[in-house]
Amino acid sequence: MKLLDGKLIADQIKNEIVTEVVNNFHNKGLSAPHVAAVLVGDDPASQSYVTGKEKACREVGFISSVYKYPANISEEKLLDVVDFLNADPDIHGFIVQLPLPGHIDAQKIIERIDPLKDIDGFHPVNIGKMVLGLPCFIPATPSGIITLIDRYDIETEGKNCVVLGRSHIVGTPISVLLSRKSKHGNATVTLCHSFSRDIPSITKEADILIVAMGRHGFVTAGMVKKDAVVIDVGIHRIPSSETKSGFRLKGDVDFDNVSRKCSYITPVPGGVGPMTIVSLLQNALMAAKNKII
Amino acid sequence: MKLLDGKLIADQIKNEIVTEVVNNFHNKGLSAPHVAAVLVGDDPASQSYVTGKEKACREVGFISSVYKYPANISEEKLLDVVDFLNADPDIHGFIVQLPLPGHIDAQKIIERIDPLKDIDGFHPVNIGKMVLGLPCFIPATPSGIITLIDRYDIETEGKNCVVLGRSHIVGTPISVLLSRKSKHGNATVTLCHSFSRDIPSITKEADILIVAMGRHGFVTAGMVKKDAVVIDVGIHRIPSSETKSGFRLKGDVDFDNVSRKCSYITPVPGGVGPMTIVSLLQNALMAAKNKII
Numbered sequence: 189m190k191l192l193d194g195k196l197i198a199d200q201i202k203n204e205i206v207t208e209v210v211n212n213f214h215n216k217g218l219s220a221p222h223v224a225a226v227l228v229g230d231d232p233a234s235q236s237y238v239t240g241k242e243k244a245c246r247e248v249g250f251i252s253s254v255y256k257y258p259a260n261i262s263e264e265k266l267l268d269v270v271d272f273l274n275a276d277p278d279i280h281g282f283i284v285q286l287p288l289p290g291h292i293d294a295q296k297i298i299e300r301i302d303p304l305k306d307i308d309g310f311h312p313v314n315i316g317k318m319v320l321g322l323p324c325f326i327p328a329t330p331s332g333i334i335t336l337i338d339r340y341d342i343e344t345e346g347k348n349c350v351v352l353g354r355s356h357i358v359g360t361p362i363s364v365l366l367s368r369k370s371k372h373g374n375a376t377v378t379l380c381h382s383f384s385r386d387i388p389s390i391t392k393e394a395d396i397l398i399v400a401m402g403r404h405g406f407v408t409a410g411m412v413k414k415d416a417v418v419i420d421v422g423i424h425r426i427p428s429s430e431t432k433s434g435f436r437l438k439g440d441v442d443f444d445n446v447s448r449k450c451s452y453i454t455p456v457p458g459g460v461g462p463m464t465i466v467s468l469l470q471n472a473l474m475a476a477k478n479k480i481i
Numbered sequence: 482m483k484l485l486d487g488k489l490i491a492d493q494i495k496n497e498i499v500t501e502v503v504n505n506f507h508n509k510g511l512s513a514p515h516v517a518a519v520l521v522g523d524d525p526a527s528q529s530y531v532t533g534k535e536k537a538c539r540e541v542g543f544i545s546s547v548y549k550y551p552a553n554i555s556e557e558k559l560l561d562v563v564d565f566l567n568a569d570p571d572i573h574g575f576i577v578q579l580p581l582p583g584h585i586d587a588q589k590i591i592e593r594i595d596p597l598k599d600i601d602g603f604h605p606v607n608i609g610k611m612v613l614g615l616p617c618f619i620p621a622t623p624s625g626i627i628t629l630i631d632r633y634d635i636e637t638e639g640k641n642c643v644v645l646g647r648s649h650i651v652g653t654p655i656s657v658l659l660s661r662k663s664k665h666g667n668a669t670v671t672l673c674h675s676f677s678r679d680i681p682s683i684t685k686e687a688d689i690l691i692v693a694m695g696r697h698g699f700v701t702a703g704m705v706k707k708d709a710v711v712i713d714v715g716i717h718r719i720p721s722s723e724t725k726s727g728f729r730l731k732g733d734v735d736f737d738n739v740s741r742k743c744s745y746i747t748p749v750p751g752g753v754g755p756m757t758i759v760s761l762l763q764n765a766l767m768a769a770k771n772k773i774i
Contacts, residue, residue, distance in 0.1 A: 295615065312609030319608050319657075320649055322588065346676045354660060356613055364612075364657075367647060367672045374676040376683065379660045383639045383667040390669065 189447050190340075192419065192454040194332070197339045198462035202248050205469055209249040212477070221476035222251040223307070224273055224282035228266065228292070229259030234285045241283070244465045250472060253279070263292045267300050274302040281307035281475035283468070304478060307471035310357070318361060321368050325471045330362040332463025333398065333419055334372050335470075340452065342396070342417055349375040350391050352407070352440070353400035358421055362398055387411070399440040409445040417452040421460050482740050483633075485712065485747045487625070490632045491755035495541050498762055502542040505770070514769035515544040516600065517566055517575035521559065521585070522552030527578045534576070537758045543765060546572070556585045560593050567595040574600035574768035576761070597771060600764035603650070611654060614661050618764045623655040625756025626691065626712055627665050628763075633745060635689070635710055642668040643684050645700070645733070646693035651714055655691055680704070692733040702738035710745040714753050 213220050223245050225238045238254055245252035255269060266288075273282045282305055288294045298306075303313045309325035317324035326334075337344060349366050353359035359379065367377040375396065380387055388411040391397055399407050400421035412418060422440030430436070439456030447453045454460055506513050516538050518531045531547055538545035548562060559581075566575045575598055581587045591599075596606045602618035610617035619627075630637060642659050646652035652672065660670040668689065673680055681704040684690055692700050693714035705711060715733025723729070732749030740746045747753055 295613075312613060312615070313606045314609065315612050316605030316607065316609030319612060319653060320588075320605060322605070346678045348678075354662070360612060360657070360661075363660075363672075364653070367656075367674070368653075369647070369674075374674070376671065376673055376677040378669065378671040379656075380669050381660070381662075381667070384669040385639050385641075 189450055190452050192336050192340055192417075192452050192459060194336060194454060194460055194463040195458040197336060198466040200339075201335070201466045201470065202244075205248040205466075205473055208473060214249075219278070220249050220251050221280050221472050222253070222278055223472045224253045224255060224279045226255045226257070226266075226269060226273070226282065226284040228257045228261055228285070228288055231287075234287070238285050240465060241468060244469055245472075248469055250469070259289045261289075261292075263296065266292060266297055270297060270300045274300075274305060279305070280478075281305045281472045283308045305475055307468060307475055309361075309471065315356075315361070319364055319368070321370060325474070326365070326467075327357050327361050328464045328467040328471065329358045329400075329421060329460060330365055331467040331470070332460060333362055333421075334365055335467065336419070336454070336460070336463055337372050342452065344372050344396065345374040347375045347395040348393050349377045349396040349398070350394035351377060351379050351398045351400070352381075352387065352391070353402065353421070354379055354381040355400060358400040359398075362400070366396070366398075401440050403440055404438055405440070405442045407441040407446060409442065409449050412446050412449055414449055415451040416449075418446055418450045418454070419460065420454050420456050423456055423461060482743055483745050485629050485633055485710075485745050485752060487629060487747060487753055487756040488751040490629060491759040493632075494628070494759045494763065495537075498541040498759075498766055501766060507542075512571070513542050513544050514573050514765050515546070515571055516765045517546045517548060517572045519548045519550070519559075519562060519566070519575065519577040521550045521554055521578070521581055524580075527580075531578050533758060534761065537762055538765070541762055543762070552582050554582075554585075556589065559585060559590055563590060563593045567593075567598060572598070573771075574598045574765045576601045598768055600761060600768055602654075602764065608649075608654070612657055612661070614663060618767070619658070619760075620650050620654050621757045621760040621764065622651045622693075622714060622753060623658055624760040624763070625753060626655055626714075627658055628760065629712070629747070629753070629756055630665050635745065637665050637689065638667040640668045640688040641686050642670045642689040642691070643687035644670060644672050644691045644693070645674075645680065645684070646695065646714070647672055647674040648693060651693040652691075655693070659689070659691075694733050696733055697731055698733070698735045700734040700739060702735065702742050705739050705742050707742055708744040709742075711739055711743045711747070712753065713747050713749050716749055716754060 242252045298310045303311045309327040314324045351363045363379040366375040391411045396417045398419045404424040420439035420441040425435040426438045428436040437457045535545045591603045596604045602620040607617045644656045656670045656672040659668040684704045689710045691712045697717040713732035713734040718728040719731045721729040730750045
């Protein structure tokens with residue numbers, strides 16, 4: 189068994205991005221890629237995500253701005269913020285951190301973002317282009333999974349691939365990416381979800397198993413084919429008396445037992461997580477390059 | 482075995498559309514839905530498709546216009562045509578018949594169409610919204626398949642569904658529609674294509690089998706599970722000494738043998754074909770209603 193070391197690959201890619209920022213921006217007298225995040229309300233998880241993204245931006249030499257608004261901001265005002273960021277030539281890409289308060293139609297906000305600045309890849313036009321195999325921003329988590337597959341030279345062509353979970357930001361897009369005609373595609377993909385029956389009989393046939401169910405320890409060794417590639421998107425705080433923090437991070441896969449059976453597996457933490465953030469940076473770099481090309 | 486009679490259902494729906502045109506347009510003093518088709522060059526197949534669409538429009542009381550241009554029309558001029566149709570308030574929806582001559586970037590033309598008039602549902606924003614389960618125009622063939630499933634009360638929830646073929650206009654969208662969270666979705670979908678291995682072992686597990694490979698007689702009885710639902714999107718002209726025309730229309734499925742084994746099957750012709758045209762009419766009606774609501 190070999191680890192798909194997302195932390196290692198993410199660090200490599202960050203270094204590559206730093207080099208690009210120096211060569212293609214600083215050395216050409218251009219200002220570095222500038223990423224903005226819009227944060228509404230004071231949800232601790234959202235704050236923590238945005239802080240993590242800011243930190244990652246700084247690490248690679250990007251400029252990063254956060255626009256904070258109270259939870260009671262009106263939808264209209266937030267649409268104005270999006271318009272403002274769309275129009276600002278100094279900002280290359282931005283995200284609106286989700287979830288948004290209930291009185292705001294998140295889809296309306298997403299659709300207002302200029303698709304060329306939509307580095308989350310959530311705008312329908314980016315999703316449509318992804319399906320069609322056209323250049324676009326691909327959501328960060330599926331993009332990170334494809335990059336892991338690329339860097340570890342995992343063959344996907346003709347492989348049976350099973351995706352557990354059909355969310356708009358992970359399961360559905362990764363199922364599309366792996367099945368479409370492309371270098372890291374051409375797999376035979378089965379997309380499973382909460383209505384799927386006898387999931388173990390399906391996963392047991394998977395050469396590549398992508399798990400994004402959001403259920404701790406859902407995938408056990410008995411559900412996995414020998415020598416499969418297992419990619420675990422889940423992340424859960426599990427109480428633990430062995431750590432100072434009082435918890436451990438665990439995934440959707442029973443790592444200890446599954447790792448003995450498979451050929452490759454992502455650890456949690458340190459697998460898909462770091463790849464997600466670095467994919468957002470790659471999208472931001474692409475947005476900035478679109479501006480200069 | 483029961484036939485999924487596309488001709489019958491399409492005729493029923495045409496009657497329903499006629500009633501809507503009378504009640505919601507004529508009786509309210511509004512002009513009927515107006516559909517335009519843009520036809521470039523003199524490819525006989527394209528001409529025949531456009532004629533078929535015009536005929537269907539007339540049958541349900543729509544207004545229909547065809548804009549014909551020579552094969553050497555420039556891309557710029559064709560973009561102007563699209564702009565003109567986008568801007569014309571009297572035209573509710575239109576299609577640009579594909580394929581286009583090689584010197585024209587078809588994707589550029591498609592992306593220029595106002596998504597609210599894109600009754601083919603090929604614009605990336607419509608494809609993206611389809612993936613997200615948002616209101617949109619769904620391409621006619623997958624939409625027609627869903628309507629057949631609806632009218633024959635075929636249960637999809639939790640069923641194993643196998644789609645053969647991953648084209649942008651049939652296989653990929655139907656795989657998305659059947660797996661997403663919706664009334665005629667919630668199936669466990671496997672999407673197969675030219676790189677898939679051992680397709681018979683996959684199709685044999687399918688409760689619902691959608692065949693859009695474009696290969697005559699590809700699916701044989703041995704590949705089909707007993708009592709499966711089989712939907713055949715293929716259409717091929719096969720030479721025949723038994724018909725006046727010298728050919729017969731056949732599908733991707735060996736109908737004679739497969740029909741003995743399955744619970745439901747679409748005939749070719751008279752299955753998916755008529756549903757495709759009527760779905761385009763439904764999209765046009767929706768486009769016209771968007772205008773009046």
